[in-house]
Amino acid sequence: GKKIHYKEKVDSTNNVAKKLAEEGAEEGTIVLAEEQSGGRGRLERSFLSPFAQGVWFSLILRPTFLPMEVSKMTLLAAVALTKALHKMGLVECGIKWPNDILVKDRKVVGILTELNASMERINYLVMGIGINTSLTKKELPKDLRKTVTSFTIENVPVHRQALLQEVLLQLERYYEIAETEGFKPILAEWKVLSMMMGKEVEVSEPGRSFTGKAVDLDDSGNLIVETEAGRETVLAGDVRVRA
Numbered sequence: 406g407k408k409i410h411y412k413e414k415v416d417s418t419n420n421v422a423k424k425l426a427e428e429g430a431e432e433g434t435i436v437l438a439e440e441q442s443g444g445r446g447r448l449e450r451s452f453l454s455p456f457a458q459g460v461w462f463s464l465i466l467r468p469t470f471l472p473m474e475v476s477k478m479t480l481l482a483a484v485a486l487t488k489a490l491h492k493m494g495l496v497e498c499g500i501k502w503p504n505d506i507l508v509k510d511r512k513v514v515g516i517l518t519e520l521n522a523s524m525e526r527i528n529y530l531v532m533g534i535g536i537n538t539s540l541t542k543k544e545l546p547k548d549l550r551k552t553v554t555s556f557t558i559e560n561v562p563v564h565r566q567a568l569l570q571e572v573l574l575q576l577e578r579y580y581e582i583a584e585t586e587g588f589k590p591i592l593a594e595w596k597v598l599s600m601m602m603g604k605e606v607e608v609s610e611p612g613r614s615f616t617g618k619a620v621d622l623d624d625s626g627n628l629i630v631e632t633e634a635g636r637e638t639v640l641a642g643d644v645r646v647r648a
């Protein structure tokens with residue numbers, strides 16, 4: 406059966422998972438930790454992961470689709486996570502492009518997907534997921550109080566095991582949809598669960614930044630932003646909803 410590697414403390418579950426994947430671990434293998442000393446986020450940011458205050462884990466996948474479809478896997482994870490959080494009572498959360506889950510403008514889930522692939526095929530993919538469960542405001546460093554939240558901060562009681570179970574169930578469900586029907590139905594759900602569509606946003610990409618209205622997601626999962634100069638396609642970078 407599939408293995409869950411449970412650890413008390415690691416630098417990053419993504420690092421441990423990558424190592425296991427290199428050693429041939431099968432698809433579905435999970436690395437779960439109580440604490441990360443070097444939790445990582447997108448854009449080389451660090452990700453706060455204190456002892457027992459969240460669900461910090463990584464999932465090894467070996468999908469058969471093309472490497473260029475990988476960004477869509479991240480959108481898939483965001484859809485699955487949002488569904489799971491809704492089921493667990495955090496009904497207010499929504500997706501911020503590409504793959505953060507927020508309550509209002511504070512992050513409750515972050516996803517970091519890392520890939521080992523050639524041009525033609527994916528060798529393995531490590532999907533790292535961090536869900537803030539019982540972080541409290543008091544324990545948050547000051548600079549994070551405006552940008553981070555948790556189940557506890559939102560006054561939603563949470564049971565970590567039940568949450569993880571629901572998350573894995575939803576991930577499996579959407580992964581099966583992707584492999585049988587493709588990503589179209591998943592991108593459609595992403596739009597519904599997004600808290601960005603139709604909103605004024607600020608985009609900062611390496612080398613440029615601009616504002617406009619988030620209007621769509623294209624078939625590759627890029628965000629389409631309508632500006633005064635026309636439609637822009639956002640491939641990477643940071644997008645914020647304007648206050």
Ligand code: BTN
Binds near residue numbers: 418454461515533
């Ligand atoms: C982000 O917010 O930009 C993504 C954060 C991803 C955090 C998770 S926690 C488990 C896994 N291990 C890591 O080091 N990062 C991911």
